[in-house]
Amino acid sequence: MKYISTRTPQKAYNLRETAFLGLAPDGGLFIPECIPQVSLDVVRALSADSYNALAIYLAELFFGGELSPGQIEQAIDRAYGFSPRLATLAEGLHTLELFHGPTFAFKDFGARFMGALFGLLNDTGRELVILTATSGDTGSAVAGGFYGVPGVKVVLLYPAGRVSPLQESQMTTLGGNIFPLQVDGSFDDCQRMAKAVFSDTAFCRERGITSANSINILRWIPQSFYYFYGWHLWRQATDSKEAPVIAVPSGNYGNLSAGMLAVRMGLPVKRLVAASNANDVIPEFLRTGDFRPRESVRTVANAMDVGNPSNFERMMALCGADFHRLWSGVGGFSASDDEIRRAIGEIWKMYGYLSDPHSAVGYLAMKSSGMGKGFWLSTAHEAKFREVLQESLPAGAMPQELPPALAERLRLPRKYGEAAADAGSLKEYLTTL
Numbered sequence: 001m002k003y004i005s006t007r008t009p010q011k012a013y014n015l016r017e018t019a020f021l022g023l024a025p026d027g028g029l030f031i032p033e034c035i036p037q038v039s040l041d042v043v044r045a046l047s048a049d050s051y052n053a054l055a056i057y058l059a060e061l062f063f064g065g066e067l068s069p070g071q072i073e074q075a076i077d078r079a080y081g082f083s084p085r086l087a088t089l090a091e092g093l094h095t096l097e098l099f100h101g102p103t104f105a106f107k108d109f110g111a112r113f114m115g116a117l118f119g120l121l122n123d124t125g126r127e128l129v130i131l132t133a134t135s136g137d138t139g140s141a142v143a144g145g146f147y148g149v150p151g152v153k154v155v156l157l158y159p160a161g162r163v164s165p166l167q168e169s170q171m172t173t174l175g176g177n178i179f180p181l182q183v184d185g186s187f188d189d190c191q192r193m194a195k196a197v198f199s200d201t202a203f204c205r206e207r208g209i210t211s212a213n214s215i216n217i218l219r220w221i222p223q224s225f226y227y228f229y230g231w232h233l234w235r236q237a238t239d240s241k242e243a244p245v246i247a248v249p250s251g252n253y254g255n256l257s258a259g260m261l262a263v264r265m266g267l268p269v270k271r272l273v274a275a276s277n278a279n280d281v282i283p284e285f286l287r288t289g290d291f292r293p294r295e296s297v298r299t300v301a302n303a304m305d306v307g308n309p310s311n312f313e314r315m316m317a318l319c320g321a322d323f324h325r326l327w328s329g330v331g332g333f334s335a336s337d338d339e340i341r342r343a344i345g346e347i348w349k350m351y352g353y354l355s356d357p358h359s360a361v362g363y364l365a366m367k368s369s370g371m372g373k374g375f376w377l378s379t380a381h382e383a384k385f386r387e388v389l390q391e392s393l394p395a396g397a398m399p400q401e402l403p404p405a406l407a408e409r410l411r412l413p414r415k416y417g418e419a420a421a422d423a424g425s426l427k428e429y430l431t432t433l
């Protein structure tokens with residue numbers, strides 16, 4: 001399987017190049033040169049067995065040319081000791097919970113797969129350094145995904161005092177090959193520092209520095225796998241022969257564009273719904289045909305606070321830049337902070353179910369789609385967003401206990417380096433690593 005850029009489709013790259021480059025040299029995003037087709041009978045049979053069995057089949061369709069079946073199986077088993085679950089809140093009301101991984105958010109599905117494959121693909125005999133700037137969630141997923149991967153060191157830049165104690169403890173309590181670096185500045189400073197390092201290509205080549213950005217093909221492709229599994233679980237739960245509507249809480253649109261990839265691979269879906277918060281660039285585009293990226297605004301669903309979604313290019317490329325095809329296959333929805341808080345309260349009151357703010361947007365989108373039956377994706381465990389739940393739930397409804405795995409992390413000692421908010425001090429740090 002070869003990969004091409006969304007901008008210059010004439011040039012093809014192999015898997016190693018694609019994975020280690022992250023972003024295509026022309027600034028575009030990588031997509032597969034041709035989209036493999038699934039057998040739905042096989043999808044059903046394997047899903048009935050286990051998530052990993054299904055993921056191995058789907059991963060082989062993409063990576064079977066480069067990796068042996070044994071390697072793929074080993075990578076999937078290393079990545080996934082957990083699987084998506086379908087929760088039924090009431091008859092006809094279903095959500096696919098994607099937060100049962102170690103960092104309690106769906107990013108585990110992409111980050112852990114990438115970690116497992118990076119180890120296999122790095123046959124240079126040289127150590128790689130993965131540099132990532134994070135505002136919290138990505139850092140914890142990447143740290144978990146690459147923890148213990150041989151030949152890889154991970155440097156995480158995060159803004160001092162601006163990530164939650166839970167996020168910080170997920171990044172700073174692993175040790176080993178994970179090197180968190182607390183930056184005396186904002187998330188934007190962290191991103192600027194990382195960009196400055198990446199733009200010094202000679203320095204990066206010399207030291208084997210690469211990124212684990214969310215647009216990396218190794219994080220993106222495995223996000224298409226759980227759509228198939230969710231489809232199977234939903235059909236089983238509902239006895240439905242119809243294609244479902246699937247609502248996807250979205251920010252940078254990696255998740256939703258992976259859903260589009262699943263559709264192109266042959267998954268029957270009636271409609272994908274782009275569920276956004278006040279950062280509604282894509283729903284607006286679907287309504288008006290104008291793509292107007294802008295500064296993001298802060299919301300209670302902050303992992304979706306993206307004003308210029310990188311994966312827009314992938315979405316367009318996946319429908320052959322055919323707007324009509326995109327419009328008929330994808331619907332848009334956006335919710336205000338008040339609507340999100342009210343939805344969290346409503347879901348608890350009516351169904352006794354706790355929802356995090358991001359997943360609550362999916363619930364609202366599903367309810368308002370009017371397109372028929374289906375499910376929404378739940379992207380994070382509610383325990384990660386306790387402050388918002390506290391504001392949204394009636395007194396006494398808030399669970400007192402954190403899940404044991406999270407509570408335990410909070411008790412462990414945190415270890416991190418410290419850096420001033422300038423690229424020079426980051427380079428110095430990387431030199432001594």
Ligand SMILES: *Cc1c(COP(=O)(O)O)cnc(C)c1O
Pocket residue numbers: 105106107137249250251252253254255256303304358379380
């Ligand atoms: C990252 C994230 C999202 C947004 O996913 P995209 O792929 O960027 O659209 C939604 N919910 C949670 C909890 C997230 O961490």
